[in-house]
Amino acid sequence: MHFDHARLLAAWKAAGDTTDAAVARRLEINPATAWRLRNGVSRPSSATLARIERAYGITAGELFGGAR
Template sequence: MSYRHEQLVAAARAAGDRTDSDIAERLKVARVTAWRLRTGRTTPGASTLAKIEQAYGLTAAVLLRTEAA
């Protein structure tokens, strides 16, 4: 499974969030967590996925994809 962080970046920009601080504030997470999510350094867990869906309308199905075997 891979995390499609570019989807988060596009949704954040569309919502007017340009910085890690903007994303962190909207998701109510630490700025370093927002940076990790934005850059793809970490995959969001269930609670963060729920925050992303609520804030940006992106579902887990959009953000996560299963690699073909």
């Protein structure tokens, strides 16, 4: 399943979260995790996906190549 990394970055940018620290605060995750997500080193866990949906309004389906 393809992970749409660019879509995640666009959602972060649209919300004004331009640093790993800002993303980490909003998602309540470790800044190192935010860095790994930002740089495409890892995919979000299911718990982080739920936080992304609440914080940025982007669904897991949208991030994994589903509906827009």
